[in-house]
Each structure stands twice: as C-alpha cells, then as structure tokens.
Amino acid sequence: MADLNSPESFKALYADLVDLSEAKLSNPERLQLQIEAHIPAFTSLLDKRTRNEESRKSLATGIKLQICNIRAGLIWEVVGKLDVDGEQYEINEEFQAASLRLADDLNIDELDAARLFLDSQGDTSGQPAHTAAIVRFHQRRKYLLDCLHKITQTSADVDKEEDVRGVLKAFVEMIIDSESTTRYAQKCVSSMGDIKTWLQSLADKVNGASVLGQSHQPDFLETIQFQQASLVNQHESLGLIMLWLVKLEHAEMTDFDLVLDTLKKADRYDNLLLHYFPVLGAYISRFGGTEGGAKIADAKNLNDRLFAQNQNPWALSYVHAAFRAWWLAEYSGWYVEINDGSIPDNQLEDETTQRSRQFTEALKDGAFDFLLSISADAKPIDWHDPARQGLRQWLQRKTPVILNGSFQFSKVFQTALMEQLEAFIEAFITNLPDVLRKLRTDEDEQRQLNQEHDHDLDLERFLVIISFSFEKRPKAALEGFWDVRDGALMGFVHWASRRASTPLVTAFCEMLQSISEDEECATAAHDFLLDSGPQSSGKMRRTHSLSWNQIFKELTFFSSKIRDRPALPQPQTYRAGKPHSDFAEAEPESSMMLESYLRLITRLCAESTAVRNFLLQHASFHMTELLFQLASSAIGPRLRACAFTTLRSFLSHKSRNVGQFLWTTLDIWVSGGYAPGSSAPKAASSGGATSSASAAGAILKGLTSGFEEPTAFVQLLHALVSPYEDDCGLYDGLPFPEQLGISSRMPGIDPYIDYALGEIFGSRVSELTDIVQQRLLRLSCLDFITTCLDTFNENLVIFASQSNVAVDTAISTSNLENYVLLHPFSRVMEWMFNDKVVTALFAAIHQEANDVCSAEPDSPLVLALLRSIHVVTKVLDLQPTYLDIIKPLIKSHSTYRRSPVPNAAFTAFEDGILSHLNIIPDLGRYCGAGHPDLVIASLKLLEKLSASPRLTSGPTSGLSRGVDRNKALAALDDDAEEISKILLREMDVNIDINRGPTVRNISSSSGSLTSSSLVFGHLRASLL
Secondary structure (H helix, E strand, C coil), rough: CCCCHHHHHHHHCCCCCCHHHHCCCCCCCCCHHHHHHHHHHHHHHCCCCCCCHHHHHHHHCCEEECCCCCCCCCCCCCCEEEEECCEEEECCHHHHHHHHHHHHHHHHCHHHHHHHHHHHHCCCCCCCCCHHHHHHHHHHHHHHHHHHHHHHHHHHHCCCCCCHHHHHHCCCCCHCCCCCCCCCHHHHHHHHHHHHHHHHHHHHHHHHHHHHHCCCCCHHHHHHHHHHHHHHHHHHHHHHHHHHHHHHHCHHHHHHHHHHHHHHCCCEHHHHHCCCCCHHHHHHHHHCCCCCCHHHHHHHHHHHHHHCCCCCCCCCCHHHHHHHHHHHHHHHHHHHHCCCCCCCCCCCCHHHHHHHHHHHHHHHCHHHHHHHHHHCCCCCCCHHHHHHHHHHHHHHHCCCCEEECCCCCHHHHHHHHHHHHHHHHHHHHHHHHHHHHHHHHHHHHHHCCCCCCCCCCCCHHHHHHHHHHCCHHHEEEEHHHHCCCCCCHHHHHHHCCCCCCCCHHHHHHHHHHCCCHHHHHHHHHHHHHHCCCCCCCCCCCCCCCCCCHHHHHHHHHHHHHHHHHCCCCHHHCCCCCCCCCCCCHHCCHHHHHHHHHHHHHHHHHHHHHHHHHHHHHCCCCCCCHHHHHHHHHCCCCHHHHHHHHHHHHHCCCHHHHHHHHHHHHHHHHHCCCCCCCCCCCCCCCCHHHHHHHHHHHHHHHHHCCCCCHHHHHHHHHHHHHHHCCCCCCCCCCCCCCCCCCCCHHHHHHHHHHHHHHHHHHHHHHHHHHHHHHHHHHHHHHHHHHHHHHCCCCCHHHHHHHCCCHHHHHHHHCHHHHHHHHHHHHHHHHHCCCCHHHHHHHHHCCCHHHHHHHHCCCCCCHHHHHHHHHHHHHHHHHHHHHHHHHHHHHHCCCCCCCCCCCCCCCCCCCHHHHHHHCCCHHHHHHHHCCCCCCHEEEEEEHHHHCCHHHHHHHCCCCCCCCCCEEEEHHHHCCCHHHHHHHHHHHHHHHCCCCCCCCCCCCCCCCCCCCHHHHHHHHHHHHHHC
C-alpha cells in the first residue's frame, strides 16, 4: 500500500485531476480531500534542501527521521542509531555511505537522502537500491509538478464550470501564498535554473565517464538518461505552471523582469529555452497589451525601459529580436484607435514611426526567423514531412538547429505555445498593418531590382509561423478565420493572396492548408478559392487573389514546361536523377510553389467531399491526369512524392468508382502510358505485353531509393487496397478491377505487392539511417500488409470447401476462384515465407523497451509495433487455410501463373520465428510499457506462440522423463526474472473503479493506475 507522500499517491491524484478536467470524475469530494492532504507537499516542493555539513554529521552520529512507511529487511552491523517516529533502527557504515552518495548525486540534504534511501528499500523493480532511490525522487517531483500544473491549468480554463474553478483557485491560493517571503513564480524560475545546472552536471558526468571508458555501463547510462528526461519534463511543467499563474492574475512586474533576465543570459537554443516562451507571451499580454489590465502610462514606461539604449546585450540576438517584435505587436494596440487627444498628433506620429523602425530592426536581427523555429521545433519529430521541412530550411537563415531535440514537448505545452503565438499573430496583423504593408512593398521592390539575389522573406516566414501555429487546431482556425469573414485575420488572408510573388504563394498555400484541417474549414477554403475574377496567364506573378483557376493554370503551365524538357532514356524517365538537371534544381522557387499547390489540394481533398467532387468532375481540368504526367517527368523526389500524396487524398472516403478509376490510371502510368510523348498502352500482342511489363518493372524499381518517394507510393497503394467506404464488412470483393493489368500481365496487383514487400519492406527500410524516416516507411509498409491480410474473408474459402452451397452467387467478385487467386492476401502470404521479409517483420517487433515506454501511443514507433505484432498473429491464424487450400489451388490453376517469390526460405512461418526468438522476451517487456493496446497484442501473441506445436521440441532421451520443451518459452529463460517482475508489478495493483484512493484510506491506499495495470487488473479479475 502506498503512503500519502509516495509517487504512487501523487500519480493517483493526477489521474483524478485529469478526470476532473475531462468531466469524468465520479467522486469530486474525494479529490478535494486528496488535494487538501497534499497541500504541505505542494508548498514545500520547490524548497529543496541542499547538502550541508550539519546534516552530514547527524547522519554519522545518529538521526531522527519522520517517515510514514518503513520497509523491514535491513540487517547490518550496528554502527549508529536511526530514530524513526520514536523507534530506534540500527544502521551501519554501508547505509551511511549509500545515503551520502545519494545526497551527492541529487544535491539534497543528507538526512533527506537517508529518508529517501530507507524508503526505497522495498522497491520491487529489481533495480539497485541507489537507482531505485533516484527514480523515486524524480518520480515524486514529476507527479507533484504534474498535479500542480493540472490544478492551475483547470483553474485558469474559462470553459470549465465556475464552481470547479472556484474550488481549485482556492487551493492555488493556499499553495502559492504560503508563509515564504519568496513569490512562487520566483521559486519556479529559480528551480528552472537549478534544473539547467543539474542537466549540465549530468552531461559532464557522461563526458567524464566516456573519458574513463565507463560510458558503456548500461545501469549508469540508463540512470543518467532517466534523470535527464525527467528533469526536462519537470522544467516544462514549471514553465506551464507559471503560464497558468499569469492567467490567474498572479503576475508581478518583478516576475516578468526575472524571466527576461533569464532569457537575456541564455546562451544556447534548446528545449529549456523554449519552455519560457508561453509564459513570456502571457507576460507581454499582461503588461504590454490592452487587455491585460495595465494602463497606457504604465505600458509606455515599461516600453521605454525595455528599449533604453543602456540595456545590456542579450547572449542570443535572435531571441532578443523575437521578444522585441512580440512586445511591439502587443504594445502597439494602445495606439490603434487613440483619438481622445491625450497624445498630440505630432508625438503620435513620431512614436508610430519609432515603433515601425524598432520592429523592422527586430526583423533584421532574426525575430521571425526565431519565431518560426520555436513554432516548428515544438511539434513532434516523429512525423517527418519532407516538403514542409524543405520550405522551412529555405526560409531559415539565422537560427541554429535546436539542441537536445530528442526530448519532445508534451501536447499540453504545444497547445499552450501555439495559443500564445496565435495571440501574437492577431496582435501583429491588427496593431501593425503599416509594417505588414511595408514588408510586402520592400520585398516586391527587391525582387524588381534584382531577380537573382536573395531577398528578405519575413512576410513568408510570418505566413509559415501562422501555418505551424494553427496546425491541428481546426477549432481555432474556424473561430479566428472562417467564422469572422470581416475580421482582421480574414482580411489578412485576402490581402496576402493578391499579386503574390512565387515565394509568397508558396507560404500562403502552406498557411491556407493548415487552417483547413476539418470538413468545415476545408469547404470554407474551397469557397475562398472559388471566389475568382479574370485571371492572368500561367506566370508566377498575378494581379488578383489566388483561386482555383489560377492554381489550375499554373499547374498546367509548369507541368507542360517540365515535360518539354529533354527526355531521359526510358528506364530513367520516372527518376529525378541527374543526366539532366531536374526542375527543382533549375527553378527551386517554382518547384516549391508546385509542392505547396499539391499540399494544399491534398489537404482540401482529404477533408472535404465538395473539393473531391469539384476536382474529379471538373469539365476542363483533369487533375489525376496532370499528376501522373508530372510523376513521369524529370522532377525531384519530393515533388513526385507530393503528386502521389495528392492522388491518395482523392481516396478519402473512397467510393468504388474512384478507387477503380485510380487503379486503372495507376496501372497505365506504371506501364509507361504517361511518359512524355507516349499514349495509353493498348491491349496488343504478347510482345507489347512484355514491353509494358518491362517498363512497369523499371518504373517501380525507380521508386525504391530515398525516403520520400517509396513512402508516398506505399501509402498510395495502401489507400488503394483499403475497403470502400460503403463496404458492409463482408470483404467478399476485390479492391481493384478484376481485369486490372490483363493486357500486359496476369491480372491483379502482384507487381505492386512485390514492390511494397520485396523492394521496400524487405530491403529499403533497413537501409535508411535516419530513425524517424525508417519508422515512418516501416509503418507505411505494415499498414499495407495489415490491410491486405485483414480484408481477406477466410470464412468464404472454408465454407465453400466444407459445403455444397454456391458461394459464387453470393459474393461481389465474379466467382470465388477469382477472389482467391486475385485477392492480395495470397501474394502477401507468399512473401511471409521470404527470409528478408521475415527478418524485417521481426526487426519491427524488436525495439528498445525504454523507447517504447517513452513514446506516445499514436507515435510511428508504437503503431508500427502494434501492426507488426498483429501481422504475426494474423499470419499464424491464416496459415493453415493458405497452406492447405489456397496455395494448392494457385499451383493447380493452369491459366494462372505467377512468378514465385524469391528466397522462400521457410516452409512454415514458425520456422521464421525459431530464427528470431529474441522477440519473445521483447513481448514480455512490452507488457510493462504502459500502452494498453500493446499489452493486449503482446499477450495474445505470447499465448499463441506458447501453444504452437511447431515450436515444441521432441521429448528428451536418456534417463530423464520425456517432456516437451516449448522453444518459445525457453527463449524467456534468461529474462524470466525481469519479465516476471514486470507482470507481477502490473498485476499487483489495487484497482479502484472510481480512480484514486478512497476517502477512508486516503493515507494508505494505492491509486497507481497505469493503462497496462488496468488491463492486468481486468485479467486478474477474470482469473479469480
């Protein structure tokens, strides 16, 4: 049972706070009792006592500790006395030395270290006592900060019930208005500084160990990495707590000055620096904006102080520039409608000129460059977008790459930062329209004077900042843009789309697609693009707003221009290789503009039925034909990938007509039908069929290099094999026309399956060195494989083989034989016995358990794990039907001859498992990873493997009794203790159906509710 001061108790409290914020808490009174009981812990959280000589002496002579929970089992030689709540405990030099070492490592008071070390003796994780104590220390701090963060966040949320907010506000007052003379915000800043110093000391330890050759010790590195991750999370929580305190009107000028002093001294761009920017934005609004409660005189005095000439320089000029721009955008709101005569007109004009000059200087120093960095770097790094990354690299000139980029930001932090950036965006557009107009005028003049020279791109940077800020926030986009047609933001959209240069069009499309991320917003953007007047010809400069007609004309213009370039030899026609320079090299700005057009079309098609119908049914512009022509031209891989992704967007809510049309046109493209100067292939002689098949092989082979093209093409194939939207779930049809490819090969989609599994999954994935790209490409392939297996109706085959019912008349396919022969299931199953594919499949399952634990449930890592485990389970389920019925049928069919899969090394899938038994302990470790779906999938596969006759050896000989030894279970021998502790820890949890401790035993009950614990709790209940 966990005591009140344990990490488990705070974890349970946090679970209840989350339920409260989501209006799911069943017992609010219990939560109130929990918070009241933890008030002392909250108030003392940031008052960490450091090492001191007096405590060190006390530890050596005898100490008195107030400890709620003492685990027995300490038998040491007596050298001193330990007084705990009036009871005497005998301690020895080993305990004293361990406590002192812990105090040194954590920089805490020696007596606190002794208390922590003693309380960690009962840890069941199997870690050394020292490591367990460090973990316990950080977990307690983290959960306390998480709870305080959630309390302040819910208190500041105006959308929550006022009664709930009132109760939580009272608790906030109790916590921050303690007897300490130091303001709580100042404690937060001080603690954030301590964390930065601590992280540096940990980095120094790693460097020192590396010099001494000790850096490869797993326990050492694991403990350091755990502390680093925990400290970064704590630093983020402190920054967010400060943000919510400002929103709760707990903000003083001294707090603002302290944050500014910290930023002024910051000497590196890393996660820690970024954690200050949400609260910085809040302070700027509070003390500089018109809605923060300040007065114009106070704001003006502060402005004069901030821009005084005698200011000490900031360590990072671009950070200072970003602050100045942000401040001026908010502060200028005081002068938007000032006409009461309080400021003389000549003074008003002078101040306006001065602010405009100051803002321009901030831009020259890299203000927008850095704001673009923080808006982009706060996003998850798991989902790599090559086109957007290319645009960002093109726009950024002054800000370095963020350090410590492996530590990702929480979703709460991302939302908080984007909301503050949204406030800045609206303030800049509303309060400094003259500066905006001057930006555009200056850029246009620069381009007219010198077309070849690099030009200022601050307006483009601003548009991309908007793009990142509103990404995945459709509600904010709807309320900020589309619902307020006469508002400042929508006025800006109209203004920015007029007479735009090529770079500005590129950035504008990026912005427009980010504010179109649901059906309503995408349809509104579609209506905006329909509102067009007379258009110019297909040139890069225009005289009217961006519209569909303009997009069509420029796509046609540049597509034709690209196709008129000298053609490459046929096998290379579809490559962006460099016998001749490709379009991206010759005209990089135009290439990026085309990418932005395709990304915009992709977003609108994926979200809006109206847009899909508009483009598919357009009388004069044939979008799919243009995309295939573009994909067959000498373009860069990123642009070709964009073309494939746009084609995939037409398959959102896929109908049978659209799906079959795109399959047919894709097959024509792969056969060379869209190559420059060619026409669609005809169903001709066998010689023509051989030529088309050869072209198809060369074209698909050409799509295997790099990351962008294979990922986009496999994702297109996955969308094509996915069920139709109106599919009733019987899976009795094919996801493509039955006669597909019959003019050039055996009908079906075998070449595409061979490409996805043989060329990409079995080979290309393992060749990628970038782990993010590797995970994304692997996930794309596994999605394709999973769908091919899941959409096969095994029951139809079994039913037909065991009865005389005419199944042919009851299914969507012309007959059951065609269903079995053509369905992608059979070819995918054939690849499941290929050694490279099997190796790639089990490589997807074999991941670092720590990486899995720290990953988000919707990350490519976890999703790929789930898919790979599902594929193995599904193959084991379907293997008997495939081997006993389907494979013999395919072999016996005289008119259906498919080329065999190469290197089919296994006669049964279990043979492949026997070659990769290292996945067995992996599955056991995943049971403690905290992802419930992964726990269930792992247990299901472990159950199937443990019962597999193929994995069981024959009986032993000699005098020993004959027993069957399951090789899957034997693979667990070396890891049995570790995995059993994981399973026991997850099952040994007191599950409270209402979450958290009960009122009666709040001081002792455990409320540790990891998601996997819930799974094991239900499993245990079902077994009892």
